[in-house]
Amino acid sequence: MAQAKALTQQELEQVLRYVSTKRYAQRDRALVMTSFLSGMRAKEIASLKFKDIMNDDGTVKNEIRLTADMTKGRHGRVVFVSQRLREELAAYARSRVTNNPHMPVFFTSNRAGFNPNGLCQHFWWMYKRAGISGASSHSGRRSFITSLAEKGIGVRVLASLAGHRSIAVTQRYIDVNDEMKRRAVELI
Secondary structure (H helix, E strand, O other): OOOOOOOOHHHHHHHHHHHOOOOOHHHHHHHHHHHHHHOOOHHHHHOOEHHHHEOOOOOEOOEEEEOHHHOOOOOOEEEEOOHHHHHHHHHHHHHOOOOOOOOEOOEOOOOOEOOHHHHHHHHHHHHHHOOOOOOOOOHHHHHHHHHHHHOOOOHHHHHHHHOOOOHHHHHHHOOOOHHHHHHHHHOO
């Protein structure tokens, strides 16, 4: 099976324009941005409850603590939440009316939480309908890792952020593009 496509900034904007026209625009924008700005897997995103992302005072947490049950490799990890993602999640949380911290953050049309497979399919259809071929639920994760690598973040830090136990796995996520090569040769 081919690797998921890492999206360019223009492709991400194309997806966001598409989801802005849909019935659950706020939810879908928050899903896409959570994937792209945190590098979390669909399973991890699907497992999030409001208690995982919100402080008692109603602000978004700086760190999301994923338990072993929430992760692919059954090793808990911390997801560091950027200011940009905190703003996206705060805007989305304001659109949800719930006082129950155990409610799923992301819900289906029948108000149940997504299961991992259902969320993978939802991502795939969003990208397909937005006109992006080769993208999947892993595209945000690959784009997150590739974007940080382009900015010079070392592979050990990338592996830790991704929850990989091997840097060899992380290296497979990094897309090399012409712009990266252009910048590299200019360093000589």
